[in-house]
Amino acid sequence: MVLDTFLISGLFHVVMLIGLALLLHLQLGLSRIANFGVVGFWGVGLYAFGVLYVRVDWPFGDPIQFVVCAALATVAAGLCGLLVGWLIADLDVDGVMVGTLGFATAVALLATTEQDLTGGALGMGGLRFPYDTGDVAVNELIWLLVLVALVAGILAYVWLVHRNPYGRLLIAIGSNEPLAKSLGKPATRTKLGLFTVTSALMGLLGAMYGVMVRFLEVSSLGIELTLAAVVGLVVGGSVRVLGAVVGVLLTVGVFDIVIQSYIPLPADWYTQTIPLLREVMFGLALILVLVFRPLGLLGHMRRDRLMKRIHGA
Amino acid sequence: MVPESTTTVRPELAARTAPRPRLTLANVVKSFAGRTVVDVEDLSLGNHPIEGLIGPNGAGKTTLMRLIMGSLKADSGQIRLERAGHRDVVLSRLHAHKIAQCGVVKTNQVITDFDGLTILDSLLLSVTPERREFPLHLMGERATYEEHRAEIERQLDHFGLENTRRLALSAGEKKLVDIIRCLLLKPAVLLLDEPTAGLPGEVTQKVMDAVDDLAGNGTTVVIIEHDLDVIWNLCTQVTFMAEGRVMLRGEPSEIREHSTVVESYLGQGHV
Amino acid sequence: MPSPGGLASRNLGGPGRLAAAAVAVLALIWMTGNLSSVVPSLVIGLTEHAPLVLAATGFALLYRLTGLINVAYAETVTLGAYFAMHLNTTYGLGFFAVLVPAGVLAGLLSVATYLLIFRPAKLRGVGVLELIIISFGLSIALRYGLQFVFGTPVRFFDVPPPDSVNILGVGVASFRLVALISVLVLAVGLYLFIQRSRYGLMVRALAGDEALAQVSGIRPFAVTVLIWFIAGLAGGMAGAFYGVGSSVSPMLGSRVFILILLVVLVGGIWGLNGVMVVGIGTGIVLAFMTLTLGQVLYAHVVLIIGFLVVLKARGRRLTESTKV
Numbered sequence: 086m087v088l089d090t091f092l093i094s095g096l097f098h099v100v101m102l103i104g105l106a107l108l109l110h111l112q113l114g115l116s117r118i119a120n121f122g123v124v125g126f127w128g129v130g131l132y133a134f135g136v137l138y139v140r141v142d143w144p145f146g147d148p149i150q151f152v153v154c155a156a157l158a159t160v161a162a163g164l165c166g167l168l169v170g171w172l173i174a175d176l177d178v179d180g181v182m183v184g185t186l187g188f189a190t191a192v193a194l195l196a197t198t199e200q201d202l203t204g205g206a207l208g209m210g211g212l213r214f215p216y217d218t219g220d221v222a223v224n225e226l227i228w229l230l231v232l233v234a235l236v237a238g239i240l241a242y243v244w245l246v247h248r249n250p251y252g253r254l255l256i257a258i259g260s261n262e263p264l265a266k267s268l269g270k271p272a273t274r275t276k277l278g279l280f281t282v283t284s285a286l287m288g289l290l291g292a293m294y295g296v297m298v299r300f301l302e303v304s305s306l307g308i309e310l311t312l313a314a315v316v317g318l319v320v321g322g323s324v325r326v327l328g329a330v331v332g333v334l335l336t337v338g339v340f341d342i343v344i345q346s347y348i349p350l351p352a353d354w355y356t357q358t359i360p361l362l363r364e365v366m367f368g369l370a371l372i373l374v375l376v377f378r379p380l381g382l383l384g385h386m387r388r389d390r391l392m393k394r395i396h397g398a
Numbered sequence: 399m400v401p402e403s404t405t406t407v408r409p410e411l412a413a414r415t416a417p418r419p420r421l422t423l424a425n426v427v428k429s430f431a432g433r434t435v436v437d438v439e440d441l442s443l444g445n446h447p448i449e450g451l452i453g454p455n456g457a458g459k460t461t462l463m464r465l466i467m468g469s470l471k472a473d474s475g476q477i478r479l480e481r482a483g484h485r486d487v488v489l490s491r492l493h494a495h496k497i498a499q500c501g502v503v504k505t506n507q508v509i510t511d512f513d514g515l516t517i518l519d520s521l522l523l524s525v526t527p528e529r530r531e532f533p534l535h536l537m538g539e540r541a542t543y544e545e546h547r548a549e550i551e552r553q554l555d556h557f558g559l560e561n562t563r564r565l566a567l568s569a570g571e572k573k574l575v576d577i578i579r580c581l582l583l584k585p586a587v588l589l590l591d592e593p594t595a596g597l598p599g600e601v602t603q604k605v606m607d608a609v610d611d612l613a614g615n616g617t618t619v620v621i622i623e624h625d626l627d628v629i630w631n632l633c634t635q636v637t638f639m640a641e642g643r644v645m646l647r648g649e650p651s652e653i654r655e656h657s658t659v660v661e662s663y664l665g666q667g668h669v
Numbered sequence: 670m671p672s673p674g675g676l677a678s679r680n681l682g683g684p685g686r687l688a689a690a691a692v693a694v695l696a697l698i699w700m701t702g703n704l705s706s707v708v709p710s711l712v713i714g715l716t717e718h719a720p721l722v723l724a725a726t727g728f729a730l731l732y733r734l735t736g737l738i739n740v741a742y743a744e745t746v747t748l749g750a751y752f753a754m755h756l757n758t759t760y761g762l763g764f765f766a767v768l769v770p771a772g773v774l775a776g777l778l779s780v781a782t783y784l785l786i787f788r789p790a791k792l793r794g795v796g797v798l799e800l801i802i803i804s805f806g807l808s809i810a811l812r813y814g815l816q817f818v819f820g821t822p823v824r825f826f827d828v829p830p831p832d833s834v835n836i837l838g839v840g841v842a843s844f845r846l847v848a849l850i851s852v853l854v855l856a857v858g859l860y861l862f863i864q865r866s867r868y869g870l871m872v873r874a875l876a877g878d879e880a881l882a883q884v885s886g887i888r889p890f891a892v893t894v895l896i897w898f899i900a901g902l903a904g905g906m907a908g909a910f911y912g913v914g915s916s917v918s919p920m921l922g923s924r925v926f927i928l929i930l931l932v933v934l935v936g937g938i939w940g941l942n943g944v945m946v947v948g949i950g951t952g953i954v955l956a957f958m959t960l961t962l963g964q965v966l967y968a969h970v971v972l973i974i975g976f977l978v979v980l981k982a983r984g985r986r987l988t989e990s991t992k993v
Contacts, residue, residue, distance in 0.1 A: 172981045187973040190927045194966045245536040250526040260512040269498035364813035371806025375799045376790045386514045392563040
């Protein structure tokens with residue numbers, strides 16, 4: 086395999102979005118928490134990691150420095166999840182939407198204003214891989230593999246959740262919260278716990294992205310990331326384990342890998358036309374899928390088949 | 399306050415000798431948009447195994463049940479639960495899920511279900527203990543079913559519900575599932591809001607048998623029912639409500655004879 | 670959408686009132702500490718942020734009467750600005766000559782999105798959450814479609830440089846003053862239309878109970894189309910005012926959208942009047958904080974946090990009250 090940097094960063098982006106879409110599947114697909122601020126939690130992870138890594142004078146060197154900073158960034162994103170989750174805990178869909186979107190907006194604004202820490206609109210460098218093989222392409226490939234391992238872990242977790250009482254609880258709360266409460270299920274606490282943990286993991290993915298790009302830009306905190314995760318999940322199937330994977334491959338995968346790496350186009354198309362076209366297509370895909378096939382390509386949850394498989398006919 | 403030591407009493411003995419779980423409502427008021435829907439000064443449910451709650455439409459019966467369940471919050475007043483072997487609890491101060499955890503559960507008048515969950519899912523949800531629903535507890539599914547298989551199958555047999563690995567289809571099935579998941583919770587107080595509406599006659603009988611059985615084992619049952627024959631046959635105490643207030647309380651025979659009830663209620667074509 | 674809490678909606682709940690009072694007291698203390706900034710921020714807030722009131726009123730109308738959070742409303746605002754700018758620069762028409770046509774075009778666009786997307790979706794039984802995501806998709810498609818057509822660089826209206834008028838010691842561009850007056854006239858007109866006119870009555874009846882409205886001889890379809898048109902009209906005109914005040918870009922609407930959303934959700938607690946009052950208040954607070962903090966973005970952050978806290982204090986009753 087040729088170590089094409091374009092291809093590696095494209096793959097990194099796709100795998101990261103699969104991770105985000107899987108986490109969004111737990112929030113939106115199962116528990117029906119309408120998180121329109123995915124980029125906010127991811128961004129807190131990204132910037133907390135970057136600022137801690139670059140601005141703080143750590144007494145230890147790299148593998149540990151990365152682990153400590155990434156752990157703190159994850160915790161920071163988790164705390165934001167807890168706070169935002171608490172704010173929106175007893176609001177309806179509209180309130181949840183405004184709360185999460187407002188949070189993401191606030192994160193982007195603060196990343197811009199706090200120039201001393203974040204570099205503001207100019208961006209911030211100084212990040213590096215926690216190891217060095219001497220070859221950037223190899224470094225990036227290794228980092229991609231680390232991410233693949235993490236996202237595979239998330240996928241395995243989601244798979245297990247569907248097959249255990251916890252998943253049933255999430256589905257029940259998402260489908261009929263008052264009924265779940267009337268059966269003694271602590272719906273608010275459960276949602277808050279889920280939102281905290283999934284937000285934290287979104288933050289971890291942000292931190293890993295920071296290492297990959299090694300340069301923080303405020304422009305990465307725009308709505309595009311949230312859109313990509315939502316489109317991937319919705320197109321693939323928001324209630325199925327593999328929906329996020331299928332959907333992200335078909336949307337982000339097509340644009341960021343197939344078109345970017347394999348379709349011969351005039352050079353300026355890649356920088357000018359394709360990114361715009363990508364967002365327009367994503368927006369249209371959301372509309373078409375939700376109007377004509379609301380549950381996405383993979384369709385219904387099929388708990389019937391799952392129950393048969395686990396408990397026999 | 400009941401001392402802690404009474405918890406050592408054998409449960410089946412306690413069921414027979416100890417007083418039943420009792421709900422006490424004091425000055426419970428609820429209004430919507432300035433209109434008082436419930437205004438109960440003093441009501442105690444649980445001195446009898448099966449209590450009936452009757453009254454014309456809009457009398458506040460369902461609202462009263464929702465206030466007890468905590469899915470609505472009363473504007474003022476107090477709802478207490480007294481239960482042998484347990485501390486008294488003021489339900490009106492608790493969150494809805496805590497009230498259910500205290501053993502007060504309710505079946506729904508309107509068809510209520512979890513979209514996407516199978517019948518078996520619904521039943522397992524009821525019996526799953528909280529520790530198994532922890533996010534990192536990822537091995538509990540089979541064990542939960544094995545532990546509760548006997549009682550789940552007993553209920554399914556009783557109600558003649560088959561093939562549970564599918565979504566509930568008809569309204570009647572959903573209603574039955576709603577009732578069974580409450581029974582599986584082994585409630586201290588079971589509130590039934592029109593349990594037989596929309597069910598065929600023979601199934602109604604099965605529901606009544608199950609309710610009778612439950613009441614015989616120490617559960618307090620409160621039932622709202624438009625089919626008054628069910629009330630007269632099943633209940634040992636009947637409360638008549640109108641305009642949010644408790645108008646009359648007494649044995650079924652007394653209430654039945656009372657002119658107010660006959661006029662305001664049976665006169666409306668419910669004979 | 671019938672609501673059990675309808676009449677009670679004018680009263681803030683206990684925690685809500687407490688939070689609002691606390692915010693007000695803190696704001697007062699802070700303002701007295703920066704007295705010199707109070708007058709300028711009043712003037713700037715009223716003139717510069719007047720379009721916010723108009724945009725929020727239009728959005729509130731749509732939200733309260735159809736129950737839909739329409740994210741693509743942001744692009745209605747943006748497109749209003751583009752329509753006005755295009756008419757202005759292509760045909761050399763003055764700003765006030767293009768204001769109404771631009772508003773009408775935006776209104777028609779708004780109706781088109783209803784007919785082509787939201788109505789079919791609703792008829793197919795798509796849920797509330799899905800409708801929001803659909804409007805999100807539409808918003809993105811329109812925003813980037815605009816960038817595709819017009820490119821990213823900002824564009825400007827071709828209007829004569831404004832003469833400055835001195836109000837209470839603050840220099841204000843004369844057209845901003847006219848803008849303020851027009852915005853207030855439009856917003857009040859909209860309010861009167863909804864509250865007083867025959868059509869307004871139909872609109873409110875439809876929002877209350879569709880079935881009942883239908884038997885009373887109201888045609889839900891026609892009235893719903895009317896609502897979408899008026900909302901688009903208000904949004905488009907707001908966009909034109911925003912555009913002439915600074916510049917026109919594909920991001921114009923989405924930049925102010927979160928503020929519109931928060932003003933409508935929080936102000937909506939007190940009804941349509943509340944939306945206007947909170948909209949005006951937001952403009953003033955925004956101007957004041959920009960002057961004292963020296964950074965307009967901080968003002969946005971503080972406002973977002975403040976509004977979210979009010980929503981939290983308000984809690985679940987949000988749903989019941991804002992959709993009547």
